[in-house]
Amino acid sequence: xxxxxxxxxxxxxxxxxxxxxxxxxxxxxxxxxxxxxxxxxxxxxxxxxxxxxxxxxxxxxxxxxxxxxxxxxxxxxxxxxxxxxxxxxxxxxxxxxxxxxxxxxxxxxxxxxxxxxxxxxxxxxxxxxxxxxxxxxxxxxxxxxxxxxxxxxxxxxxxxxxxxxxxxxxxxxxxxxxxxxxxxxxxxxxxxxxxxxxxxxxxxxxxxxxxxxxxxxxxxxxxxxxxxxxxxxxxxxxxxxxxxxxxxxxxxxxxxxxxxxxxxxxxxxxxxxxxxxxxxxxxxxxxxxxxxxxxxxxxxxxxxxxxxxxxxxxxxxxxxxxxxxxxxxxxxxxxxxxxxxxxxxxxxxxxxxxxxx
Amino acid sequence: xxxxxxxxxxxxxxxxxxxxxxxxxxxxxxxxxxxxxxxxxxxxxxxxxxxxxxxxxxxxxxxxxxxxxxxxxxxxxxxxxxxxxx
Numbered sequence: 001x002x003x004x005x006x007x008x009x010x011x012x013x014x015x016x017x018x019x020x021x022x023x024x025x026x027x028x029x030x031x032x033x034x035x036x037x038x039x040x041x042x043x044x045x046x047x048x049x050x051x052x053x054x055x056x057x058x059x060x061x062x063x064x065x066x067x068x069x070x071x072x073x074x075x076x077x078x079x080x081x082x083x084x085x086x087x088x089x090x091x092x093x094x095x096x097x098x099x100x101x102x103x104x105x106x107x108x109x110x111x112x113x114x115x116x117x118x119x120x121x122x123x124x125x126x127x128x129x130x131x132x133x134x135x136x137x138x139x140x141x142x143x144x145x146x147x148x149x150x151x152x153x154x155x156x157x158x159x160x161x162x163x164x165x166x167x168x169x170x171x172x173x174x175x176x177x178x179x180x181x182x183x184x185x186x187x188x189x190x191x192x193x194x195x196x197x198x199x200x201x202x203x204x205x206x207x208x209x210x211x212x213x214x215x216x217x218x219x220x221x222x223x224x225x226x227x228x229x230x231x232x233x234x235x236x237x238x239x240x241x242x243x244x245x246x247x248x249x250x251x252x253x254x255x256x257x258x259x260x261x262x263x264x265x266x267x268x269x270x271x272x273x274x275x276x277x278x279x280x281x282x283x284x285x286x287x288x289x290x291x292x293x294x295x296x297x298x299x300x301x302x303x304x305x306x307x308x309x310x311x312x313x314x315x316x317x318x319x320x321x322x323x324x325x326x327x328x329x330x331x332x333x334x335x336x337x338x339x340x341x342x343x344x345x346x347x348x349x350x351x352x353x354x355x356x357x
Numbered sequence: 358x359x360x361x362x363x364x365x366x367x368x369x370x371x372x373x374x375x376x377x378x379x380x381x382x383x384x385x386x387x388x389x390x391x392x393x394x395x396x397x398x399x400x401x402x403x404x405x406x407x408x409x410x411x412x413x414x415x416x417x418x419x420x421x422x423x424x425x426x427x428x429x430x431x432x433x434x435x436x437x438x439x440x441x442x443x
Contacts, residue, residue: 149376220395357375
């Protein structure tokens, strides 16, 4: 019983994330995309004009809420520790590569679970790839991979990422002419700003408190035979599945639609769904956490994670400016080349930062 | 530093996974039944790795990757050693 009590926070966190994602879809977000860190960072990149893919441009309040919610919880728990300087350029490149993989699959690990809970069979291939990527990542960890320790930094360094997000919030509310808002496609599908922001704040706060991490759950299960974080992962799936069955029954947007073809914002190329998520899993293990975790840490004073998030944002812009991102028609040739280069690059980073323990 | 009683254990936390791996290997080499595990939430918000061990802690073992050492007893953690940072 005591042991179960110890797992309760991460299980509750997973349930809340799952419920929030179903509710956000019902309120307007794209189907099976109540929350997606990769998609939403990509939308933000488009919203501020870093890329010109007209269907994915919107400053997502969910991301802003995640960062600010994590910051508020970290400050309240006296856990706002400003640290950084651990191989920043490497982290930027890893973040970039993680985004290349995510935009091949069309989703981060969190969306992968949400897609599974919506019945999207393509996400099964993504999950297999994610597990393979994490397994390869744990081989690097066991071999002595390290990006070296971070150092304490001035408080301002940790406050800048939350400040940037406050700036983004002002922009999305004020909606000046130079900000881009999609009028069609996934970027045009959005929950009301207040609902999205509140959902982000709640999820950010509980993810900081519970340490919820998609990659960490599978990594700990593989390396340490510890299933604590994995329970959060499973809880998200259960909440999304049950939630989708309920909203589907009520005739609301969303629902459980099992199958491979015709899934929302997804393609059916199994090999590249798998390889994209291999890159995401491997890159996430080397970074020390999945895109959600990087975002939460960036709000908790960790400037190394902020650099990784910036790598993801630039990666997203690059993917859409140069045709690397997949569409519902499938992956592009350039995207396939980019994923292969990404895998080689991330393995080279892994090997180049490994020393004997 | 004394040996912990049977219902106690030392917990060492680290700045990097590599630090935990190195420390774990060192303790194993000294004959300790050290175990690597996720850092208890009470000790850190990070999702890093710690090492639980029972040999009396020797500060000479501390390298730059070691963060702190705690005594874990009855669900409570008492800070025994905190590594200085430059």
